[in-house]
Amino acid sequence: QRVGFAIVGLGRLSLEQILPAFAECKKARAVALVSGSPEKAKLVAAQHGISDSAVYDYQDFDRIADNPQIQAVYVVLPNGMHREYVTRAAKAGKHVLCEKPMANNSAEARDMIAACDQAGVKLMIAYRCQYEPYNRETIQRMRSGELGAARFIEATNTQVMGPADQWRFKKALAGGGALPDIGLYCLNTARAITGEEPVEVFARIFNPDGDPRYREVEETIGFMLRFPSGTIANCSSSYGAHESKDLRVRAEKGWINLENAFAYEGQELRVAHREGKAESIERLRLPQRNQFALEIDHMATCVKENRVPHTPGQEGLQDHIVMEALYESARTMAPVSLAAVGELDATR
Ligand code: NAD
Missing domain, CATH: 3.40.50.720 (NAD(P)-binding Rossmann-like Domain)
Structure with a gap:
């Protein structure tokens, strides 16, 4: 049933x-x-x-x-x-x-x-990307340690927005601009890849002068997350740059490039491995699956089998806590320590 x-x-x-x-x-x-x-x-x-x-x-x-x-x-x-x-x-x-x-x-x-x-x-x-096979493969490979520790994660999610008469430009309905809407994928994926919570964050916001769409919410945000094991994630998100939704991980023994990481389809995954002095580049082809269907079926399985979902409410809360720290950093133009706030749940 x-x-x-x-x-x-x-x-x-x-x-x-x-x-x-x-x-x-x-x-x-x-x-x-x-x-x-x-x-x-x-x-x-x-x-x-x-x-x-x-x-x-x-x-x-x-x-x-x-x-x-x-x-x-x-x-x-x-x-x-x-x-x-x-x-x-x-x-x-x-x-x-x-x-x-x-x-x-x-x-x-x-x-x-x-x-x-x-x-x-x-x-x-x-969080559909956490059910999407190429993102899952990326997360699994980094968590397995086969490429060693990640030094950098670079995540970009940009698109160009339409006219001003949308709820996405109203703070009461949207909560914020590019960050919670699309930059969230960069943040959530960096947390998923490291399996850690950031201990320090830094952000800068840019809004074009005189554009009525950006009176209440941000157009563009660049942010950095520092994770306890040393990984630094550099993330870029904007409502004012041509669509690009890519993810790169630079690790000790290789790298992962996932094109269209945060798109509905069109993912392309390349993994470089260093083997002695040689480098091999693997191009992965995984079966095309509808990530929304995978996500909905996961929820259905949790209901049927009485399991806790892979992305429960706590996962959404963690991202809100980090986003609030990012907004504070942009406002004060200073890094914000999350470890000191002691808010983040380290049990993941
Ligand atoms: P949308 O504007 O296309 O649809 C919003 C719906 O809410 C409309 O049917 C509208 O009639 C209804 N609504 C009810 N009260 C409203 C009000 N006061 N103001 C505006 N609309 C009202 O938006 P959407 O793109 O479908 O986004 C809906 C949600 O889905 C958002 O939370 C968004 O972040 C999320 N979303 C997720 C993804 C994803 O990839 N997972 C993609 C797009 C949107």
């Missing part, structure tokens, strides 16, 4: 990626929709074989409690709405998969973890 999901929010990600991905899931199915526009929702429901009676709006969302077909809720709303809908889903007794960034800040993230704990439901944050 597949785990039934209600999808909350029928925006671009839901329509173009998540709902189509359910067709490739093996353990999950979409059984309900939650949307502010009933006409659109009914049309989408018909396209995906979901019954009209399983279409809810934001006001009557809490009625999902009465629908036993819904075992989990996938929250795909603007970031500033995640806390409310994760909390309401938990109160309705449903497990929750929540889009990244988890929330607008760490205080909201803590509330969400507490609400899910109290309700006895699972909470997973949708």
Whole structure:
């Protein structure tokens, strides 16, 4: 029996990626929709074989409690709405998969973890890259030690944004700009590769003069993370630079280049190994898999087998704690020590 999901929010990600991905899931199915526009929702429901009676709006969302077909809720709303809908889903007794960034800040993230704990439901944050095979291979190779210790991680996530009338430019709905939206992938991947929490961070922000889009949130951020074992991650993220989403790891005995690391598809992985005086370069081809389907199936497996998700709420909280330190660093123009704050959970 597949785990039934209600999808909350029928925006671009839901329509173009998540709902189509359910067709490739093996353990999950979409059984309900939650949307502010009933006409659109009914049309989408018909396209995906979901019954009209399983279409809810934001006001009557809490009625999902009465629908036993819904075992989990996938929250795909603007970031500033995640806390409310994760909390309401938990109160309705449903497990929750929540889009990244988890929330607008760490205080909201803590509330969400507490609400899910109290309700006895699972909470997973949708860090799709951690389920994507090429990213997993990169993380696994670095963790295995075959290339020795990583000295540098270089991660870039940039894209050019459209006009100003989007929630992504409003702090109350987005929490921030390029950092929580796309720079988050650089941060989360650096943490996954090292398996460590940064002890010191430094960031600089740039906003173009007079651009009304960047009155409340940042356009461009460059940041550095220093990990306890010595790895330095240099990360770049911007809403104002042509799309590039690449990852490089420079290690003692080789390097890893992952092109399109943070994209939906098109990953290309090369691994260089030093063997004595010779260097070999391996070009890896892994089976193409839909990373959204892998992520959703992981949540379904956790529900079926009563397991803690690989990217639980705590994972989203850690990223918020580090992002807050990055904003503080950019504001004070000084490095910020996280070890001294003593906030980070070292149990990962
Ligand atoms: P979107 O703007 O396309 O869709 C947002 C949806 O929320 C729309 O259906 C909109 O009607 C609804 N909504 C309800 N109340 C709203 C309000 N007050 N203001 C604006 N919209 C409101 O956004 P999206 O790109 O689908 O992003 C949704 C979430 O998914 C965000 O948290 C985002 O960070 C995340 N996301 C993740 C990925 C990924 O690769 N995992 C990619 C894109 C977006």
